[in-house]
Amino acid sequence: MRRQSGIEELSHCLLGRIERPDSASLAFAESLARGLYRIAELAPRESAVVLGGSFARGEPYLAAGTDASPLSDVDILVVHSATIADRPYSELSAAFRATVPQASVYCLRSDQASHLTTALGREYRTNGLLIGPMDFADVDAVVDLNPRDALELAVFALVECLETGLLELVPKDAPPGHVQYLRTRVALNMVRSVVMLDGGFALHDGHHGRPEFGGASQWLLRLRDNRLDREPVSVAVVLRVLMQGLAEHRRRGWLTTHPDAITGSLFESAVGGRYVGYLQRLVLDLFDQLRVGAEQADALPDEEVARLLRQAWRSVCAARPELAGATDRPWPFFAARSGTYRDQLLQMKL
Numbered sequence: 001m002r003r004q005s006g007i008e009e010l011s012h013c014l015l016g017r018i019e020r021p022d023s024a025s026l027a028f029a030e031s032l033a034r035g036l037y038r039i040a041e042l043a044p045r046e047s048a049v050v051l052g053g054s055f056a057r058g059e060p061y062l063a064a065g066t067d068a069s070p071l072s073d074v075d076i077l078v079v080h081s082a083t084i085a086d087r088p089y090s091e092l093s094a095a096f097r098a099t100v101p102q103a104s105v106y107c108l109r110s111d112q113a114s115h116l117t118t119a120l121g122r123e124y125r126t127n128g129l130l131i132g133p134m135d136f137a138d139v140d141a142v143v144d145l146n147p148r149d150a151l152e153l154a155v156f157a158l159v160e161c162l163e164t165g166l167l168e169l170v171p172k173d174a175p176p177g178h179v180q181y182l183r184t185r186v187a188l189n190m191v192r193s194v195v196m197l198d199g200g201f202a203l204h205d206g207h208h209g210r211p212e213f214g215g216a217s218q219w220l221l222r223l224r225d226n227r228l229d230r231e232p233v234s235v236a237v238v239l240r241v242l243m244q245g246l247a248e249h250r251r252r253g254w255l256t257t258h259p260d261a262i263t264g265s266l267f268e269s270a271v272g273g274r275y276v277g278y279l280q281r282l283v284l285d286l287f288d289q290l291r292v293g294a295e296q297a298d299a300l301p302d303e304e305v306a307r308l309l310r311q312a313w314r315s316v317c318a319a320r321p322e323l324a325g326a327t328d329r330p331w332p333f334f335a336a337r338s339g340t341y342r343d344q345l346l347q348m349k350l
Helices: 009-014 023-042 052-055 088-101 117-127 148-165 175-195 211-226 235-252 273-293 301-316 331-336 338-347
Strands: 049-052 072-081 102-107 129-131
Touching: 009 023, 009 129, 009 338, 023 072, 023 088, 023 129, 023 175, 049 052, 049 088, 049 117, 052 072, 052 211, 088 102, 117 148, 148 175, 148 273, 148 338, 175 211, 175 235, 211 235, 235 273, 235 301, 273 301, 273 338
Parallel strands: 072 102
Antiparallel strands: 049 072, 049 129
């Protein structure tokens, strides 16, 4: 965790890995830095405010335009003492979003935050930016990651892909820039999960490990950061990256000996672990079925990828009695469960 000494230093860190940020991006970073310091003032007394995610890593995605509004989330963790009287969570979140509209706020007691492991712990305890005057005893923590953590991120990318319908047809009125962001985000997170197998963590750590994944990371980042209203990267290309990443996890990651990222781990008996493990196996089964028909993914039109996905989903449902009567498309099923999945994923780590 890195303590920030002021608005100027923080605004520089927010864009630290963006090559030649334009004036709109620099202005937004300064505005966001001021907003984050204002949030630190609004936080309950005896609490610390930690910024995580892509902004803390210095590699956010900003939309094109004069305001350079962020498409990346502004992830904020409030770490507080168990002895203080907290303001209601909803009230605190509303106050933060009134200052920084893109803020996603999490509140944890200091004892909970100090025990965060996995990629979530790495995001806040190791890579996070500590904002404001309050201290946090965990400031020098280093959270190491393992192949299980890498697989968890890979499956998270697959869940996001399914819950948003990214492998299905794009709505005619969807802004090309937003579709480009969503598709490259999912593909980049899969590449990032493979990079984690070789000791990397950030999107820009593609130099770790096998060259083809480093090259894919650089290419996807260029597409993401182009910020032009152009045709988005095709569904087939996204699918190819997802399949190659999963193959790497099967070859040398946690999937070589386990059916999901929960089985065989400390989280297997944790609250929420059973639900998370089941949904992960469902997702991995779906992509196993999809792999059979998508070996030449680069040559497939988007409509064919969508058809193959529905076909794979029907095969998965047919093999599981509890899914009898499920929707014909996977998107509604996973969209209805994504919130619970995220909540249980966090709960099992506390």
